[in-house]
Amino acid sequence: MMNDEFYDNNENIREEWYCSLSQDDPHRAGLRFARRIRLARAAGLAGLFFPVSSALVTHSLSGGWWLLLVGWAFVWPHLAWQQACRADDPHDREIFNLKIDAMVAGLWIGLMGVGALPTAALIVTIAMNMMGAGGGRLFIAGLVIILLSMLVTLQLTGGSIAFSPEPLEWWLTLPFLMLYPILFAWLSYRTAIRLAEHRRRLALMSTRDGMTGVFNRRHWEILLRNEYEACRRSHRVATILLIDIDRFKNINDTWGHDVGDEAIIAITRQLQMTLRAGDVIGRFGGDEFAVIMPGTPAESGIAAMSRVHERLESMSLTGAQGERLQISVGVAAWGPQFEHYRAWLKAADVALYKAKNAGRGRTEVAA
Structure with a gap:
């Protein structure tokens, strides 16, 4: 029960007030959500490029498929971010983008013939992003989308299933499977810190006078x-x-x-x-x-x-x-x-x- 020594002047109190209000604005909250997903998506898809390409290189694919893979791994994360920024509801748009991630991941799994290690890397990455963004419901929806996309791709391309990984797939996939969960845990930690600070601001606002700080x-x-x-x-x-x-x-x-x-x-x-x-x-x-x-x-x-x-x-x-x-x-x-x-x-x-x-x-x- 101390005097409010933290508030040195009226301007600091108003800044704390407006900052807390901005935390509650749905559009700003949606942009923060999209920004968090952007980093996870960019790192995840860029890392997935190598295990997926190591599996696809054994298949006779046209140049268009390789161009699509490059675009998905290195261009799509930034395009998805721009779409979220321009959307009226960035959060809903980003959820839709995550479902696109799942659909394209199923496409690569089907083209690879469900190669064991790259498939595991794809499912782990998409599943972690889904769970972190929307909990169990989005996680299950993502798995269903991956499965349906994979089955449709196998049906349309007539591909065969081959679970045995090549040595190159081991070397390119295992480092990713170890490093990406660490990156995701770090992003989750940063989010938890921000949420704790947000709660602190809200608790402060609920007990303090906005003008004087007492x-x-x-x-x-x-x-x-x-x-x-x-x-x-x-x-x-x-x-x-x-x-x-x-x-x-x-x-x-x-x-x-x-x-x-x-x-x-x-x-x-x-x-x-x-x-x-x-x-x-x-x-x-x-x-x-x-x-x-x-x-x-x-x-x-x-x-x-x-x-x-x-x-x-x-x-x-x-x-x-x-x-x-x-x-x-x-x-x-x-x-x-x-x-x-x-x-x-x-x-x-x-x-x-x-x-x-x-x-x-x-x-x-x-x-």
Whole structure:
């Protein structure tokens, strides 16, 4: 429960916010998916060229088949990427591209006469890509496509099945069968790291205020409830503060919302500089803040707010040089009379309105 020292300024918080939003955009997510598949496809098909060609070289094939093999191994990965980039839904387009991979792999298996080692390399590569991209359903669909394509090719070409691999096939296929799973595992690891970072960003957004970086009201109240329960069990001391910027509406109406935002950020920074690292700052929305001070009596909270009042007297806003920034503060120490954490919060709220009614720019303590 530390102050948000990670957020040094408002721009960093906005950048974190927009980056997290972009993570959730379906088109961007589809492009990231296609980019991940692009590397696996390019490396896999380029590597498959050698075991497949080692098996096909023993067959009497026309130059067109060799041209198709070269295009599939070295041109198709980049063409598939371009198609995904231009598609309205890159993810769906990439799933379709993976099915094309499976269909062409079945074609080569049929032309090779189901040669044992190259066939194993083709099935392993396509199956890993399918499983990694779409799970079990896409994996099964890929195997069915490979099987159907292979059977159709064998039927149309009248090829014979020959399982025994030649020595050249051993030398060109085994290194691929060892190296490609390592590459795929590395890509999967990178994806897992990105997903973990994405979850961290989402967790951060769910607990933080987008402008100031301090806790939002929902999460702050969860922490308040936890502190209340801890105080009730151990009868330890704790104090909460409710803070409101005085005449904030006038600042917005007179100087504009940019200056209003500057005022909110300025108060946040003053609180962070004055309070301890263990004090929990939250923004209730608008111009109101709240603070939990664990292990702190009301007198210490009042002293801390006195320092904030003094600093604000000599501070001016960049966009409104003549505007004096003031806050009103309500202080409530924990006590056994509070039967719920909301009663504790209500006491601080009453003290805050007492400070407002007494002339603003001051701190009042709950009775």
